């Protein structure tokens with residue numbers, strides 16, 4: 001299915017769409033992005049995602065993206081796409097063409113919107129803890145930047161060991177997040193998720209889960225994940241996905257009762273409001 005893509009204001013066939021080989025998104029990962037879910041052809045939580053795009057750009061000292069134009073681009077692509085039961089919208093915004101080093105260019109930013117079908121995730125996830133920490137003090141901590149080499153390497157490591165997602169601790173030795181997901185655990189009957197100071201991304205699904213299903217933001221050592229009564233991942237394309245096993249440790253239940261309730265509440269609330 002050749003759904004057109006949107007590049008800097010133009011809707012164009014995917015085979016014809018191009019960006020410069022000098023684009024700094026390609027050359028040095030100098031850009032930001034968003035992944036937005038679409039359900040039966042309609043975007044979910046678009047406002048929150050575009051707010052985060054703006055914030056990520058600000059954190060990287062990039063010019064402010066034209067969110068109205070990008071919104072128009074999202075709607076234009078969706079209008080040409082089949083009404084997939086589950087789809088994903090990818091928005092990429094980079095500093096545009098630049099010199100060969102890390103200095104930025106001045107030819108204007110690049111904005112791209114692509115939509116595609118999304119296969120549902122498995123009912124549960126096995127996760128693999130990776131030996132490389134998230135740097136919660138780094139310049140890009142919590143920024144959804146296109147510099148995702150760390151995540152690509154970590155997910156490759158996890159998949160080679162049978163995991164569906166890789167989990168990072170941070171420099172402090174605390175539980176942090178996955179490569180494309182946030183993490184919640186149940187400990188002593190309480191639902192917890194790492195604080196934003198852990199270096200994790202401020203996930204849209206994480207925020208909605210806290211709002212709709214309860215839970216506290218609290219930092220815990222990585223070891224708490226292996227000892228959890230229940231645990232789950234949250235992300236735009238997963239919603240809430242129970243964790244079955246952490247490395248070789250099988251958790252007591254997937255989903256356990258608190259996870260099952262959160263999944264139910266999330267499904268009800270997200271169906272009732274497409275832009276919460």
Ligand SMILES: Cc1ncc(COP(=O)(O)O)c(C=O)c1O
Pocket residue numbers: 035177178179180181182200201202203204205206234235236237
């Ligand atoms: C590093 C990272 N953490 C967490 C998430 C989950 O965020 P969201 O719920 O907004 O999809 C993502 C999303 O892809 C991510 O890339």
